Each structure stands twice: as C-alpha cells, then as structure tokens.
Amino acid sequence: METxxxxxxxFRAVGRIAAKIREESKRLIMVGEPLLEIAETVEQMIIxxxxxxxxxxxxxxxxxxxxxxxxxxxxxxxxxNDFVKxxxxxxxxxxxxxxxxxxxxxxxxxxxxxAAERALENAIAAIKPDVRIGEIGRIIExxxxxxxxxxxxxxxxxKIEKGLLHAGVEIPNVKSKDPYEFKVGExxxxxxxxxxxxxxxxxxxxxxxxxxxxxxxxxxxxxRKIAEYALTNYGLLPFAERWIxxxxxxxxxxxxxxxxxxxxxxxxxxxxxREAERGMVSQAEHTILxxxxxxxxxxx
Numbered sequence: 083m084e085t086x087x088x089x090x091x092x093f094r095a096v097g098r099i100a101a102k103i104r105e106e107s108k109r110l111i112m113v114g115e116p117l118l119e120i121a122e123t124v125e126q127m128i129i130x131x132x133x134x135x136x137x138x139x140x141x142x143x144x145x146x147x148x149x150x151x152x153x154x155x156x157x158x159x160x161x162x163n164d165f166v167k168x169x170x171x172x173x174x175x176x177x178x179x180x181x182x183x184x185x186x187x188x189x190x191x192x193x194x195x196x197a198a199e200r201a202l203e204n205a206i207a208a209i210k211p212d213v214r215i216g217e218i219g220r221i222i223e224x225x226x227x228x229x230x231x232x233x234x235x236x237x238x239x240x241k242i243e244k245g246l247l248h249a250g251v252e253i254p255n256v257k258s259k260d261p262y263e264f265k266v267g268e269x270x271x272x273x274x275x276x277x278x279x280x281x282x283x284x285x286x287x288x289x290x291x292x293x294x295x296x297x298x299x300x301x302x303x304x305x306r307k308i309a310e311y312a313l314t315n316y317g318l319l320p321f322a323e324r325w326i327x328x329x330x331x332x333x334x335x336x337x338x339x340x341x342x343x344x345x346x347x348x349x350x351x352x353x354x355x356r357e358a359e360r361g362m363v364s365q366a367e368h369t370i371l372x373x374x375x376x377x378x379x380x381x382x
Contacts, residue, residue, distance in 0.1 A: 085267040089244055090371060092177035093269055097369055097380025099131045100172040100179035104381065107170065111185040113162045117141050118152040118324075120160075120168075128172050136171030136178045136247055138291055138322035142355075143167075147234060147275055147283045147363040149352045151290050154324035163188040167365040173319070176244035180271040181381040182367035191362055194276055197229035198366040201274035205253075206368065209272070210376040215262045219254035222274045226255075232281030234363065237355070239273040242369065247319065268372045269380075279361015289351035292340065293320045296347050304330070305339040309348055320352065 085093075106127065110120045121139040128135050138151035144165050152158070160166060169182040184195045201222045208221050226233045239253030251262055255274055264270070294313055300306045308330060312321060323340065330336050343349040357363050370377040 085269065089177065090267070092175045092244075093179070093369075093371060093380055096133065096172050096174035096177045097179040099133055099174065100170060100181050100369070101381045103127050103131065103172065104168075104170055104181050104183065107168060108183070108185070111160065111166055111168065111187070113160055113187055115160050116156070117158045117160070118154070118156040121152050124170060133172045133174045136173040136180065137320040138325065140169035140182075141166065142169070142363070142365070144362055145279065145357045145360040146354060147237060147277075147357055147365070148355045149291055150288075150354045151322050152324065153290055154327045160187060163190075165191055165194075165362050165364070167363065169365065169367065171247065178242050178244075178247055179369045179381050180242065180247065180273075180367060181369060182273065182365045184364040184366065191364070193229055194231060194278060194362055194364045197226045197231050197276040198274045198364040200229075201225040201233070201276065202272055202366040202368060205272050205274065206370060206377060206379060209264055209270075209370065209372065211266050211372060211374065212263045214260065215251070215253055215264070216258040216260040218272075219260070220257035223256045226274065226276045229276070231276045231278055234275035234277055234281060234283055234357070236282045237273070237275050239271050239367075242269040242271055245318065264372045266372055266374055269369065270372070271367055271369050273365065273367040275363055275365050277357050277361040277363045279357040279359035279363070282358050283355040284358050285353035286356050288354045290323050290354070291320050291352040292323070292349045293352070294318055294348070295350040298346050298348050300342065300346060300348060302339060302342055304335050305342045308336065308339040309343055312349070
C-alpha cells in the first residue's frame with residue numbers, strides 16, 4: 083500500500099499527539115494510583131486531543147509483558163516495587179502512532195529499563211532504506227544481551243498502515259534471516275522488550291482485549307448487537323471488554339456474547355502475555371517513518 087504525502091502528514095500529526103500524551107501520562111505512574119483510573123485517564127486524553135485510541139491502554143506490570151488492560155471492576159493500584167510498562171496507541175484520520183515506556187517504581191531495575199531504551203535507540207539509528215529487518219533484530223538482541231539480559235524472542239515490532247496497527251511485516255527482537263528490506267515511505271513501530279527471565283512469553287487464560295476477525299452469522303440476539311456495535315465503533319482495531327461493558331451493562335450477557343463471538347471466530351482475543359520464567363520485562367517503543375536518508379521518529 084503506497085503512502086501518500088497526505089498520509090505522511092497525518093502520521094506526523096498523530097505522532098506528535100501520541101508523544102505529548104506519552105509524556106503527560108508519566109505523571110500518573112505513581113505508587114497508589116489505580117490501574118483503571120490510569121487507563122481511563124489516558125484514553126480520555128487521546129479523545130480530548132481529537133483522536134481515538136488505536137487500542138486499549140496496555141498497563142503491563144512486572145512479569146506481564148503485554149496485552150493487559152484493566153477490567154471494568156479492577157481495584158488494583160500500583161505498588162512500590164512494580165515495574166510498569168505503558169503502551170499507548172493513538173489514531174487520527176486512520177493514521178496510527180504506537181509508543182511505549184517503562185517505569186521502575188522500585189528503583190532496583192534501572193539497567194533493565196535502559197536495556198530496552200538503548201536497544202530502541204540503536205535499532206532506530208541503523209534503520210534506513212534497503213536495510214534488512216533481520217539485521218535490526220541482531221542489533222536489538224546484541225544490545226540487550228550486552229546488558230546481561232535477554233530480548234523477548236516472540237514479541238516483535240510491526241509495520242503500520244492507515245487503519246492497520248499490524249500490517250503484515252514484523253521487526254524481530256532477535257537476529258533472523260528475514261530478507262525484507264525497509265522502503266521509503268513505510269511506517270514501523272520499533273518495539274524492543276528485555277527480560278531477566280527466559281526470553282519468551284506465554285499466553286495466559288485472561289483475555290481483556292479483542293478485535294474483529296471474520297464476521298459470520300451470529301445466533302444470539304445480544305451477541306449480534308455487540309458484534310454490530312464493535313464493528314461500527316472499532317472496525318479492525320482492538321477493543322477492551324470494559325469498553326463493551328460500558329455500553330451493554332450486564333456482565334453476564336457481555337461475557338456470554340464475547341464467548342459466542344470468539345467461538346464463531348467473529349472476533350479474536352489477545353491473551354495476556356507473561357514471561358515464561360516470571361522474569362521482569364521492560365519495553366520501549368517509537369513509531370518511525372522510513373525516509374530516503376534514514377528515518378524520522380514520529381513519536382519523539
């Protein structure tokens with residue numbers, strides 16, 4: 083899909099907004115702050131800036147690496163030893179910016195935070211047209227292992243297109259033989275994860291985030307209503323169960339509807355991802371535009 087100059091300006095605009103929200107959100111990451119309040123505040127900040135969330139705010143703590151967003155009844159608050167990843171997605175006129183950071187509330191894991199941040203810096207410094215994606219994976223891996231940690235091998239960065247958060251090309255966090263080469267005008271989210279654990283994540287039973295997968299006929303009336311609502315309001319973008327619960331009040335009906343929609347493959351779920359050895363996980367992420375002489379960081 084060719085990126086037009088108008089598209090690029092939209093990506094630049096949404097990148098600036100995402101960067102502003104990312105920095106403003108950092109004041110919320112403090113001991114005693116409720117996770118649900120953080121999520122709803124940041125999502126409202128996105129809306130107040132004339133955009134919409136590209137996905138539910140991810141607040142992944144300690145050994146949880148990704149795909150956790152607070153449930154609507156969540157009473158959890160941040161604690162003094164928590165290691166917090168905040169992953170923010172913003173969409174404006176179809177253009178998406180994806181950015182993330184890690185906060186170490188304990189002050190004991192600074193090197194792990196730095197490993198992901200430096201891997202991101204080194205990867206971005208090397209990205210330009212005709213560079214292979216597998217080479218960027220090598221740089222990320224060597225940077226993180228240089229700190230004495232491991233990259234998360236089964237989490238990746240990703241290409242972005244208008245209306246598509248994951249557009250079919252991935253940037254590995256480990257060395258690979260992937261021959262794909264960056265091209266001028268492409269948009270990518272570069273997303274290193276570092277851990278002091280095994281170096282890979284596993285699906286958990288908990289699922290709070292969903293997206294439309296393959297619309298099919300639905301039996302239950304309530305399921306059809308929820309399916310129509312999700313399709314109309316979120317399109318192909320991920321959404322949270324708590325977002326649906328705000329519109330459709332009954333917990334039991336929403337749970338039953340989501341179960342039917344999952345079983346029929348109308349929607350897919352994104353299980354919470356936990357580090358396999360329960361290691362701490364750090365994350366750093368920027369969205370970039372590939373330019374003729376390198377790249378432009380859109381979320382800086």
